[in-house]
Amino acid sequence: MNDSIIHTLTFTIYMEIGPHKSTFFTVVFLLYLASVVVNVSLMLLLYLDVSLHKPMYIFLFCLLLNGLIGSTAVWPYVMVILLTNLSIISYEGCFVQFFLLGSYGSCNFTILTAMAYDRLVSIFKPLQYQTIMTPQRVKLLLFLASFIPTTLLIGQIIQISQIPVCTYNLHRLFCEHFSISSLTCGDTLQIKRSMLYNICGSAIIVVFPIFLILVSYMKIITLMLKCSKCARQKILDTCLPHVMVFVIFTLSSVFPVIYTRLSSGLLMQAHIFMAIIYILVPPLLHPIIYGIKNQEIRHSFSKMWKRKVLFI
Template sequence: MNGSSFRVTLTFTAYKDMDSAKNVFFTVVFLMYIACVVANVTLMLLIYLDTSLHKPMYIFLFCLIVNGLIGSTAVWPKVMVMLLTRVNTTSYADCLVQIFFTATYGVCTNTLLTVMAYDRLVSIFQPLQYHTIMTPQKVRQLLLAADLVPVLCIVGQVFLTSRIPLCKNTLHKILCDNLSVSGLSCGDSIQSRVTNMYAICLIIALLILPLLLVLLSYVKIIMFILKASGQARQKTFETCSPHIIVFVNFSLASLFSVTYNRVNRYLPSEVNIFLTFTYFLVPPLLHPIIYGIKNKEIRHSLSKIWKRAIWII
């Protein structure tokens, strides 16, 4: 590893542009982050405690929630500390750790949503064989593919990034991301080219390909809905609507974030702050809310546990 780079201190310039609004920003971040943690932990406990929710769909949802907490926790506690202490610097090592967790959040959310789309596809087109297809072993294999493979790929990405020699130390953001750190390299070196090529391969394999698979799944589901009877159509829509809302929300947030990373030098820091919100806080906060509102089983389970708690009290 490049030892000299690890001694570099990186500076976030976006914090300087919000001096007068730091207290307001801290309050908003704190309240939304706490709401995010409470909502996600509540749904995780609900799935864990209610054995009727021990099904593939909710196991995947549980992993999606854990992943959302990892992503939001990798960003917002550090942001709040910087806002409180008025310190806008970080070590290069801490920056690489943040890159690992934020990249893992983005990629694993995408792959988990793909696995969840496959689960919905099987439940709609092969309902009688669903339990035969979605066995515990199959669920473990899907989770292994959705989580472990992306994590190993991200480890490779962070390792390559750590090898790039740095000649600059200023990031026009409030957090570290791989593209911004790669932009601090000393010119167009072989290491930076290899890192960029590896990143492009990851984007194609773990972001674009899963996105296309989900879209193809929903093309098939929409075609089924158009041909189905009224009752079957309503049941299919109720089954898929939470996933569709979550998928569209995260896909739009990802699109805006990727686009901004390519043109961030030409846009004000306020845009960066807004997009950081939409990518690292809004989706993890919305996941439990959307599934809690749209999913009958979760609503029933929550009502059942709530009544039991009141009865005990």
């Protein structure tokens, strides 16, 4: 590849959408708008209410912000393509989109791991919680939750960018790891090296965090079985929102794997469905789940509504 030339990539799948563009645009616009509204609303609530300035809600704020970054990396660009019919992106822009999407997916898992640790400490060491979950430790956990995934992603981008490109057509809605890899035609050693790096990176930022979260909840469930009904309900109320968010995001993460492996044989509708499930549904549902299931957030919202809107 001649680095002095800015290559343009073409998303060929948009030609198949054809007459369905207006419907697709409307669905994406409404879901994305709803996602932005609920995420920003809850983030403002977490920021404005001092009583919510706790480690659990700091982690939640970062989770919501990460969801906004992921969905904003894709859907505004998709909507522009649907409106203008210019289904192109620069090679460099494709890497930027891949980086933002990769950060969204991997940082979600690492932030959820930090949240699981926070819940574990609050349940097993409630009297020492304040001394364990200090502001310094919260900052350290957030730093690791963002630094490790982004560093691995940068290494992945460096690996892929060193492999020559031999095609500039992508049968995708947007750029992600496999779509960029499918453009390359380097020697076998280069490709194998990149694949090995990707497998090791996925193990560190996806498999290992999932393992830690599952171990945390196995310990919590074991404790719940020994507790009274009242204590069991309190633990459940504390952990249920996090569990629901973790399950939803983990299940939605299966779709990119299917998308990667079967994309060439999928119908256009399947491409759209899996993209929405992975990058629109979790950011939309996460704040709704916490808003409904978390008692402190419900109380804070009610208090804020009465004070700011009803002037009570």
